[in-house]
Amino acid sequence: MFTRHHGVWPKELPKTMTLPKTSVFTNLAVAALRYPDHPAIIFYDRVMTYRQLLEEVEALAGYLQEKGVRKGDRVLLYMQNSPQYVIGYYAILRADAAVIPVNPMNRAAELEHYISDTDARICLAGQELAGFIAPLVGSTHLEEVVVAAYNSYIDPDTDLSLPAEVAAPVPKLEVPGLVGWDEVIGAGYVPGPHTAGPDDIAVIPYSSGTTGAPKGCTHVHRGVMATACHRAFWNLSTADTVQLSTLPFFHVTGMTGSMNSPIYSGSTSVIMTRWDRTTAAKLIERYKVTGWTNIVTMAVDFLSNPELGNYDISSLKTIGGGGAAMPAAIAAKLKNLTGLDYIEGYGLSETMAATHINPPDAPKAQCLGIPVFDVDSRIIDVETLQEKGPGEVGEIVSNGPQVTVGYWNRPMETEAAFVEIDGKRFFRTGDLGYYDEDGYFFMVDRVKRMINASGFKVWPSEVESLMYRHPSIHECCVISAPDPKRGETVKACIVLTPESEGKTSAEEIIAWCKEEMSAYKVPQLVEFVAELPKSPTGKVMWRALQEQEWQDQASA
Template sequence: MTKEDIVEKIKSAFWTVNYDDYVPKKLDLLIDTIPSVFRRIAEEERDRVFLIFFNRKYTYKEIDLLSEAFAKTLIRDGLSKGDVVAIMLPNTPQFVIALLGVLKAGGVATPINPLYTSSEMLYQIKSSGAKYLVILDLFINKYREIEREAGLRKVYVTSISDALRFPLNILYRLKERPPSVEETDVIRRMFSEIRRFIKDPRRVDVKISPEDLALLMYTGGTTGVPKGAMILHRNVVANMQQVAAWHPPKPDGSRKGYIYAGVLPWFHIYGLVATLFTGIWTRSTIIVFPRWDLEQVLREIERKKIELLHGVPTIYTYIVNSPLAKKYNLRSLTAAISGAAPLPVEILRRFEELTGANLREGYGLTETSVVTHVNPVRGRYKPGSIGVPIPNTYAAIADPEKPILLPPGEIGEIVISGPQVFAGYHNMPEETEKAFFEFGGFKWFRTGDLGYMDEEGYFYVVDRKKDMIKYKGYSVYPREIEELLYKHEAVKEAAVVGLKDPEDVAGEIPVAFIVLKEGYENKISENDLLEYLKKHLASYKVPKRIVFVKELPKSAVGKILKRMIREKAKTKIVEGRIHIEYQ
């Protein structure tokens, strides 16, 4: 196949023949800003319940008014168009109010992981240039540790109890005893400030363009120092429409008014766009979970008749392995999507058997705002595949080192072109330049993921470019080994990484780190699993050691952090055998 043939094949978007019949081959995308979209929907759906947070329901109109009041607060406090506001909150109504308020005021939001230490928090504030901060009172002491260095103009503090009705608001304060927060010229109570403007009928009138910066989303730092991905308003609005087009129709044929599980954290791009923003576009109701609590999620799926669940493999693994899952009726779920990390085929099979819902693996990155690929929900699904490019998205396989595209079947780097692709890395022009190349009339973003495309346009992730193991010149892909391990009845979680060969012969050696299911701790040995793998793998792919651990390090969205495993593990030779020290 010539270079020209490959380009023409990609341009034809030939994979669209695999779409479910309700998904358009191409969308006539609305190009707009996030506040404009939300205001229009809030006006049309003013009395529809938007968020349910424990015992409190918020309508679209109520969130519109509260976010408008917060936008006025920011402008009063000196926010100019383009100023950055950091938001350090779990999933709460306040997160939505703050985010929409920032965007309505013409600001740029940079969500911060609430689990961050004060030094990590300071890094993002300084890197993003944030001048304002919205923070939960439970985290105020982290801010106090960096107050002088941060140099913020205003800090708006809120409490979980601010979003609850009586008596839960009182019970929460009695149980959690959040730290007292004394107001100063800088530190203010978020809802006290909002109340000053809540009855002001005037709309905030800041001129915002779809080309303006909306979000600075920091990558998780799994491959180094976190980078700020510059996400434009039009990127988010495009992906809202693209993801919504993939949702299966409800039994009455409608494509709106779904009930979502707001489980994934909104400070991460996956939860923010796939759940919150797409929920807005589809005029849906979101059940808000401030933290992961397995039984609470299962209980609310049954009580609230949740229909759509976006998750990560860890969430689905927890569900299928928990005896609690059989206590609740999960049959209201019609579709579930898994992203952020490879989904083991065995976990998918067990989840579908348990719930009756179609669980489909998808794909996306912070830099693509977020979704680029999904398997058809009702149509042909290929286990192990990330699916096909969603409408108006082009994807291909490129040479990892050269600006050329490769034919179907060849392994290379997955590259993306589409309206959801970000503008670049904040204050990192060299990193931005390395991330893109032009070929065949497209501007391609390099994802850093190795994979291939089959003849029907389904894509497969082989591994992260940086996770691939070079053993004696062979390329060893951890995902292939992990898929096999997940099929073993004793394995709960698995991560395969490359560690330095202590004998300096092989370069790297593959090592598997395993969390066993409950009840198997003393029944399965390292040799048992190695013998199992030897039946299915070429000898060079078989891990040189298997290490049993109680848990694997994970990011806030449940992605296993292989970088941390590599940092904690050391290899050496003890009595002629490779020994792994893991701290």
């Protein structure tokens, strides 16, 4: 067991944690029993208590079971941050089914994959997204889409600036297979007994890999429970904690830090559907927000707001996140303004958020943190798998209660993702790093072909797979390119088909990509080339292209 970090372990916390042997849904049931009239959610000034939240979860769970959802079935959750997201998530768990969180930026090709890979028959979708998935009803396994209008859960008298999708009125649904959220909640169905336990599947977030198609990271209830509990204890959360929820709930960091952990504590989540730095400042002041989990780019934008001085944000007690290293100048600005350190952490979809977090009283800058409760992390040689010592760079591997039990329906990829050390199963993160003498872990590079654009992870092989659908593309290779704002951005090197040469523009390719994939995956740069460099075995030498791109930009 890696224990080097025990010297800087938070003094008020135990080094090991006994986790509840119950489902994640049970956390909501317990919170509603303990704090029935306490605010669970505040959404654009409308308060929803724990009693009200549980009532709607039960109603939706009853409907899902009435529609044939059984234990272990998968249900898509395709919407933005909202009370309905929380209700939908916990209703799926209450129905003993598994949540398939879908990125709201996903479009037709990606949605088809989720449906076919999970055999999902029902989707809970935001009204602004329903049009993208509605055509798949009947033509795939999908049978029904429950459509939620965020507007029906706000305070109509709010003075806050509303995103367009929140301001939009409740729509009339005239397409077969679509049913309104309010109709479903009001139907009065009652679910059967809740039977899911700690070893049943709870959530399957999707993470792309080097094989192209996204793959599901299977998490059972005990794994999701682990990070919910870990985060609550690490931040010393109580029922009086107020969390600003700005990270998307479909992503494991937002799911854990801004939804599951607050519900475990019985605390309050102040939910924003879309990021807006001024609205965030108003909410912090209005509701005395004490904690905020974000990504670095969000914190940078917040602190760059020239109007920030007009708001009282002194209630903040903890602020942190990840996605990229926090620039030293921004961290200093935060410290001067609030007296708080930005607490960075590290985790993956495969680990249901954090495996490492900086100790609140002794954080290190641009550092992943230390392994949290019951997490054993090591650094190993990528090729030999031999363990390395302090300061030596290798692949980060982790063993812990929150680690995925495997990739959904992919036994070979599951086997390849783990290595045995000292009789324990360690997940291979694909990230290169090292730890120092004190046991703090640091990131150096990535083993896998991942582009980090403003904290969004883009997998080139997935983008290439989608781009090959374009009739004018003969070959393509997606690489990273330096970007002053995003850190890295996506570039596509393309060989056109002979009949398309001179007739297809970069702008046309980019416009097509915007229709076919999530916005953060869309290549911002397109270069047409006569051929792609290949190895003697015929593999595209992506690294050579990428290194040349960065060298060219550096010398420009």
